[in-house]
Amino acid sequence: MERMHLASAGVVAALVGFASASVVVLTGLRAVGASPAQAASGLLAVTVAQGLGTVLLSRRHRIPVVLAWSTPGAALLASTGAVDGGWPAAVGAFLVVGGLILLTALWPRLGALIAAIPAAIAQAMLAGVLFAxxxxxxxxxLDHPALVAPAVVTWLALSRLAPRWAVPAAFAVAMVAIGIWLARHGGPDGPLLPRVDLTAPTLTWASVLSLAVPLYIVTMASQNVPGVAVLASYGYTVPWRESMTVTGVGTVAGAFAGGHAINLAAITAALAASPEAHPDPRRRWLVANLAGWTHLVLALLTTALVTVITAAPAGVMTAVAGLALLGTLASSLNAALAEPADRQAAVVTFAVAASGMTLLGIGAAFWSLAAGLVVRATLRPFARPAPPEPAG
Known part of the structure; x- marks a missing residue:
C-alpha cells in the first residue's frame, strides 16, 4: 500500500505540472521563432532535463526537491516574440540564461543582486508579461467557442471543486475536443516519436537584453526563490549551490535542443513535500524521485503533443495556456500592488511590459524593468507611509 501511495503521489505531481504548463512552453517557443519540430525538441529537452535533475537531487539529498521548466519564462517568450536574429538568437539567449544560473551557483553575490530588485517591480513585470x-x-x-468553451467550463467548475486539477482537466478536455475536430478534418499530419532538433546559437544585443536578462530575472525571482521558500515551509533546506549548478547545466545542455530554462519547482514541489504526499517527511523524497522518472516517460509524448496542437485551429491551445496562467497573474498583481509606496512604480512597470513595445530592437520586458526602477528611485524618497487604518 505504501509503495502504491508513493507511486501515485509522484505520478500525480508530474502529471499536474506537465499538463498545466506544457502548452505555455510550446506557445512561448513558437512565439520566438521555433518551428513545430524545434518547439517539440525544446519541450523534450526541458522535460528530460527537469526529470534527470529531479532524480539526481532528490536521491542525493533525500529531500523532495523537484525541478521544473520556467513557466513564467515561457510566458515571457510568448510576450516578447521574435527578436533580431530569429530562433538561433533565442537559443543563444537560452545559453546565456544557463550561464547566468551557473554563475549564480559560483558567485552568490549575483543571486543577492537579483533578490535586491524590489518584489513589486519584478512581479509587475511578470504580470505585464502574462497579461496578453x-x-x-x-x-x-469568440473565435472557436465549440473547442474552447468546454475547457473553460471545466476549468471554472474544478477551480471550485478541485483547484489542483482545474488546469490539467481543462487541458485534457481541450485535447479531446481537438481530437474530435481532427477526426472530422482528416486527422493530424506529422511525426509522433520524439526527436532532437539541434540549433547553432547566435548572440545579439537584442536577444540578450530582450530575452536572456528578463528570462533570468523571472526564473530566479518567480521560480527559484519561491521554490526554496516552499520547501522551507515543510522543513527542508534546499542545497542552493548544487541546485543552481544542476539547473544551470541542464539549461545550457537543453538550450542547443531548444529548451529555454529549468529551475526549482514551487507548486509541484508542494505536491511532493506536503503531508498529503506521505506522512513521514523522511520518505517524501521518493515522491519527488518518482515524479522525476515520470517526467522522463512523459518526454516520449512531447512530439505527438506538438503534432496535435499544430493541427488544431490557431488560438485554441493558446486559450488553454491563458487559463493555466490566470492564477499566476492574480498572484503577481497582488504582490506588485501590496506595498503602497511602490504602487505607482509597479503600475508603470506593468503598463510598459503589457504594451508589447519594442525600442532599439529590445522588447518590453527589459524596458519595463528599467522604467519601473527609474520611477521607484524618483518617487520612493518622497513616498509617504500609508495612513493608519481607523480603529474599531
Whole structure:
C-alpha cells in the first residue's frame, strides 16, 4: 500500500505540472521563432532535463526537491516574440540564461543582486508579461467557442471543486475536443516519436537584453526563490549551490535542443513535500524521485503533443495556456500592488511590459524593468507611509 501511495503521489505531481504548463512552453517557443519540430525538441529537452535533475537531487539529498521548466519564462517568450536574429538568437539567449544560473551557483553575490530588485517591480513585470496571454481565453471563446468553451467550463467548475486539477482537466478536455475536430478534418499530419532538433546559437544585443536578462530575472525571482521558500515551509533546506549548478547545466545542455530554462519547482514541489504526499517527511523524497522518472516517460509524448496542437485551429491551445496562467497573474498583481509606496512604480512597470513595445530592437520586458526602477528611485524618497487604518 505504501509503495502504491508513493507511486501515485509522484505520478500525480508530474502529471499536474506537465499538463498545466506544457502548452505555455510550446506557445512561448513558437512565439520566438521555433518551428513545430524545434518547439517539440525544446519541450523534450526541458522535460528530460527537469526529470534527470529531479532524480539526481532528490536521491542525493533525500529531500523532495523537484525541478521544473520556467513557466513564467515561457510566458515571457510568448510576450516578447521574435527578436533580431530569429530562433538561433533565442537559443543563444537560452545559453546565456544557463550561464547566468551557473554563475549564480559560483558567485552568490549575483543571486543577492537579483533578490535586491524590489518584489513589486519584478512581479509587475511578470504580470505585464502574462497579461496578453491571459486574454487568449477571451479571444478563443469568440473565435472557436465549440473547442474552447468546454475547457473553460471545466476549468471554472474544478477551480471550485478541485483547484489542483482545474488546469490539467481543462487541458485534457481541450485535447479531446481537438481530437474530435481532427477526426472530422482528416486527422493530424506529422511525426509522433520524439526527436532532437539541434540549433547553432547566435548572440545579439537584442536577444540578450530582450530575452536572456528578463528570462533570468523571472526564473530566479518567480521560480527559484519561491521554490526554496516552499520547501522551507515543510522543513527542508534546499542545497542552493548544487541546485543552481544542476539547473544551470541542464539549461545550457537543453538550450542547443531548444529548451529555454529549468529551475526549482514551487507548486509541484508542494505536491511532493506536503503531508498529503506521505506522512513521514523522511520518505517524501521518493515522491519527488518518482515524479522525476515520470517526467522522463512523459518526454516520449512531447512530439505527438506538438503534432496535435499544430493541427488544431490557431488560438485554441493558446486559450488553454491563458487559463493555466490566470492564477499566476492574480498572484503577481497582488504582490506588485501590496506595498503602497511602490504602487505607482509597479503600475508603470506593468503598463510598459503589457504594451508589447519594442525600442532599439529590445522588447518590453527589459524596458519595463528599467522604467519601473527609474520611477521607484524618483518617487520612493518622497513616498509617504500609508495612513493608519481607523480603529474599531
Amino acid at each position: 496571454l491571459c486574454l487568449a481565453p477571451v479571444h478563443g471563446l
